[in-house]
Amino acid sequence: MSKPTTYAQALNTALRDALTQDESVLVFGEDVGALGGVFRITDGLTRDFGEDRCFDTPLAEAGIAGFAVGLCTQGFRPVIEMQFDAFGYPAFEQVVSHVAKMRNRTQGRMPMPMVIRYPYAGGIGGVEHHCDSSEGYYVHTPGLHVVSPSTPADAYSLLREAIASDDPVVFMEPKSLYWSKAELDLPVTTEPFGKAAVRREGSDVTIITYGPQVPNALKAAEIAAAEEDWSVEVVDLRTLVPFDDETVAASVRRTGRAVVLAEAQGFAGMGAEIAARVTERCFHSLAAPVLRVSGLDMPYPPPILEHTYLPGVDRILDTIARLQWDDEPDLTHAGSDTRAVSA
């Protein structure tokens, strides 16, 4: 029987199921034991699996990541929590220099099957250093898989896949979605890594997004349909690495217009990468330039101003409007009418 399940519960159940099924899985980090994590994602795990399987560590993120590297060398599968996105920066060297590179350095002989869980992004009124969208750093690092689920079902399924993966996975959990719910019967298996999901079908414009902004994209699409009669397709990437060029390109070729929506600051970020990929693949199908909607190019603001900073439904709708809906593109020089294709 399906029952209302929060994103946080789905993650907790995924950890439970992994701990039950695989003795080599270990969960550790700061406050993940008795407290169950500051977001309660590890709630009850120490109680049910013992301190040997789910344990608190000293307060040191590089130590947590490096300790996990050592455990991987002995055949364990650590799932570590970084508590908050920006708290992970002290571990950056361990993650980019060792976690990401150890397989490569050792010609595949020493894989790093670990999951690094980052509660990330904003919208929860957190203070400084608690709301960064740090995925750009990790997607720029070869050797890491980077995952950001937006639904409770994906949260469960992708975390199970991440733990089972023989490669390191940076698992970005949008904090603003922890309390979102879905009717769900766990365990559930959704599409695997590398497959994007079309969350809403549409024919006029594609919004490509992931993680915390997926609900905003869907809301904007709903409003656009109701108020403007625009048919908006929403593609949820689910995994940023590997990236699903196929689903994204197929959608944009169908709609002819693309908006890339990411909560992170826009400059040189994941959104820029997506826009470039879409342009490379769909140039002849595009009736308008690919536009980006992002956070502002500044440090994450104090809580009272975060809604000015964050991309929201209005900014998304305004951007869709900038795609010059009623103007036929002048494509005479291209020798063909791309609209015929995109229609």
Next chain:
Amino acid sequence: MSDISTLLPCPEPVRFLAPDGTRAEMSTETAAALEARGYTMPSDEDLLAVWRGMVIGRRFDAQATALTKQGRLAVYPSSRGQDACQVAPMLALAEQDWVFPTYRDSMALVSRGIDPVEVLTLLRGDWHCGYDPVATRTAAQCTPLATQAVHAAGAGDGLRRKGSDGIVLCLIGDGATSEGDFHEGLNFAAVFHSPVVYLVQNNKYAISVPLAKQTKAPALAYKGIGYGVRSEQVDGNDPAAVLAVMRAAYQHARSGGGPVLVEAHTYRMEAHTNADDATRYRTPAEVDEWTGQDPLVRLQAYLVGQGVLDDARMEEVRQEAEDFAAALRERMNAEPQVDPMSLFEHVYAEPTPQLREQREMVRAEIAGAAGAAHPVPAQDPKQEATR
């Protein structure tokens, strides 16, 4: 709380052999203190094994230095002068033990029995790590400083969890003790009671920065105490003392006593690497002083004095070392063969679609058809048809 006296290092570095190879003089009190810590003068047989390892190790080091001058190696950080620290700790390890080395510990890896060509792969530039770290139980040589201190803590915890009686030896330099990961490694090892022995080879310089500008601690060994880690300091140019102290440290870790920090006072006789000019930051007088402390000369003099080492045996091992160097030279003179396509094999267990595209591009480039398979994304076929 631990009794701090069980953590404190000896007030002076442990030493059994004087620089001239005679037994170091010590008071009855000191002798009793060393014995209480489990430090006993190794047998002549064990010391002969260390001596042989040092003769071969030093010849390897000289050969690697020569290969650098010939352009066969991109770079080589010599460990000449640190021979006792490189050889004795390795010979005292058990088969199931793990080592987490740095880039300067090539001689140590050769002492562990790893193929010298595979050890030099990193420095020749044909791959980052040439040996199999799992099969050899020796992690890839670490280039960032001190990051391996935390890996060692985790690996030790993993060994313990698996019910192995293996321990971990983590090699580290003096400069690296200033890095955050050194502290996090010691702290994690202590908190999780990991069977790790940290050996700091204090060779007095972090490239050009002398120890006095690195730390205000009376000795690096004292850094362990703050973490509740048993600590010791040893004359790193005395092979007998290094062997005795490391054996006791291994025993402590292996029997569930938790981590140990050992500081070996030694000296890097060569420059940091061939790219460094050591005359800019140290004096000939200082180098001369340390030349007089040579660990190989010291142990050899002791063993000759004991009557267990003679000219014939010395010649025999000298020849063995020459043969070792000749074989290495010959193998290093062959051009390394690296398949460029292997680049794509080791990024992920399964390449991403993006890497698969790039792999095809490189394959085409190699085949001489550059451009033919560039990963220009497929355009809409319908579009292609109308162009």
